Amino acid sequence: MHGEHHYRLTSRWTGDRGTGTSGYRDYDRAVTIQVEGKPELLASADRPFRGDPARWNPEDMLLAALSECHLLSYLHACVTAGVVVTSYEDDASGTMVLDGRGGGAFREVVLRPRVTVADAAMIPAAHAAHAQANEWCFIANSVNFPVRHEATVSVA
The missing domain is CATH 3.30.300.20 (K homology (KH) domain)
Structure with a gap:
């Protein structure tokens, strides 16, 4: 198998708590990752970086x-x-x-x-x-x- 293979996805930040990134503690690290035809992946930062431990980092x-x-x-x-x-x-x-x-x-x-x-x-x-x-x-x-x-x- 030769040649190039291309991959695409969309990462969308969903953590705006109403004030955007006005301060380091003022926003959620929630991200939704989408690949066409596949289930969405709920992601975040790792817990030590203020992320949600229930989501993939x-x-x-x-x-x-x-x-x-x-x-x-x-x-x-x-x-x-x-x-x-x-x-x-x-x-x-x-x-x-x-x-x-x-x-x-x-x-x-x-x-x-x-x-x-x-x-x-x-x-x-x-x-x-x-x-x-x-x-x-x-x-x-x-x-x-x-x-x-x-x-x-x-x-x-």
């Missing part, structure tokens, strides 16, 4: 994008290697460091996939498929911090 979405991209790339790598995956679950975590000037950056993300395969003979190839998945993951290839993998593989 950008840091959650970045971690989710990395986890899902690896999962989908991994399944493809397993099919290519003849590995039959029967279960996959990831407990991902990320570390963001603030710079003290109002900004910050992720230092790393660690994916912890727990994979179940159909046969014990598939375990070595199942482990190796994580490296291939990392090479194929569009999101991991787009970030400037390490995305590490601490995978376990077991037999169904």
Whole structure:
């Protein structure tokens, strides 16, 4: 598959409490993200930044994008290697460091996939498929911090 792929969405701030951004504490961080044909995603800032903890925040979405991209790339790598995956679950975590000037950056993300395969003979190839998945993951290839993998593989 070659070429360019384009993505579009609309982010709409819905947090005006009547005075706009007249002060740092005077507005809600509520955002609605829309992609045509998909359910709306209710988002906000993370709680430490005056956000609504019940809504998705950008840091959650970045971690989710990395986890899902690896999962989908991994399944493809397993099919290519003849590995039959029967279960996959990831407990991902990320570390963001603030710079003290109002900004910050992720230092790393660690994916912890727990994979179940159909046969014990598939375990070595199942482990190796994580490296291939990392090479194929569009999101991991787009970030400037390490995305590490601490995978376990077991037999169904």
